[in-house]
Amino acid sequence: MKFLNQVGDYAKEVVQSAKYIGQGMSVTFDHMRRRPITVQYPYEKLIPAERFRGRIHFEFDKCISCEVCVRVCPINLPVVDWEFNTAMKKKELKSYSIDFGVCIFCGNCVEYCPTNALSMTEEYDLATYDRHELNFDSVALGRMPTKVTEDPMVTPIRELAYLPKGVMEGHEVPHTARRAGKRPEEILDEESIPSE
Ligand code: SF4
Numbered sequence: 001m002k003f004l005n006q007v008g009d010y011a012k013e014v015v016q017s018a019k020y021i022g023q024g025m026s027v028t029f030d031h032m033r034r035r036p037i038t039v040q041y042p043y044e045k046l047i048p049a050e051r052f053r054g055r056i057h058f059e060f061d062k063c064i065s066c067e068v069c070v071r072v073c074p075i076n077l078p079v080v081d082w083e084f085n086t087a088m089k090k091k092e093l094k095s096y097s098i099d100f101g102v103c104i105f106c107g108n109c110v111e112y113c114p115t116n117a118l119s120m121t122e123e124y125d126l127a128t129y130d131r132h133e134l135n136f137d138s139v140a141l142g143r144m145p146t147k148v149t150e151d152p153m154v155t156p157i158r159e160l161a162y163l164p165k166g167v168m169e170g171h172e173v174p175h176t177a178r179r180a181g182k183r184p185e186e187i188l189d190e191e192s193i194p195s196e
């Protein structure tokens with residue numbers, strides 16, 4: 001009798017195991033038909049939102065050395081170095097810098113700059129091996145920002161999905177559009193546009 005009970009328990013466990021394996025495999029097969037949601041960085045990059053607060057761009061010629069950006073910054077971060085030009089009777093900007101190793105990208109300086117000398121870009125790729133390299137001077141701040149959608153080395157990806165059919169510019173995609181779509185090269189193939 002004991003032996004028969006053991007066989008019965010064993011058979012039950014075998015059936016249950018088969019059921020669990022079946023459930024696991026059904027999830028696996030279901031995912032095989034879906035598009036991946038991982039981003040193969042740095043070959044693929046997500047397109048930042050239009051109002052993304054990335055690296056700050058600075059226009060030297062527009063700056064009037066008023067230091068409003070310093071006063072509105074929660075950590076008084078921008079360094080505005082100027083001299084008073086007695087002949088012209090106005091401030092003359094010598095150098096300007098922002099340390100992105102300390103900046104919290106709040107955007108206050110951009111918001112309050114009276115001449116719009118500052119603007120936020122969609123550049124987020126600022127990693128370096130030395131934190132001192134994050135202290136951008138006016139030349140580094142004046143460099144035009146890189147755009148994910150304009151970098152030929154990068155496949156732009158909107159959010160965690162690929163661009164919808166017929167769309168090559170992620171910013172054109174309305175928020176209501178479906179998240180999954182075709183890869184840019186598939187769209188090019190469909191429209192018979194050479195991809196290179
Ligand atoms: S607020 Fe604008 S104009 Fe004034 S110092 Fe800062 S960057 Fe220059």
Ligand code: SF4
Nearest residue numbers: 073103104106107109
């Ligand atoms: S973004 Fe904010 S923290 Fe960074 S420099 Fe401007 S005001 Fe300061």
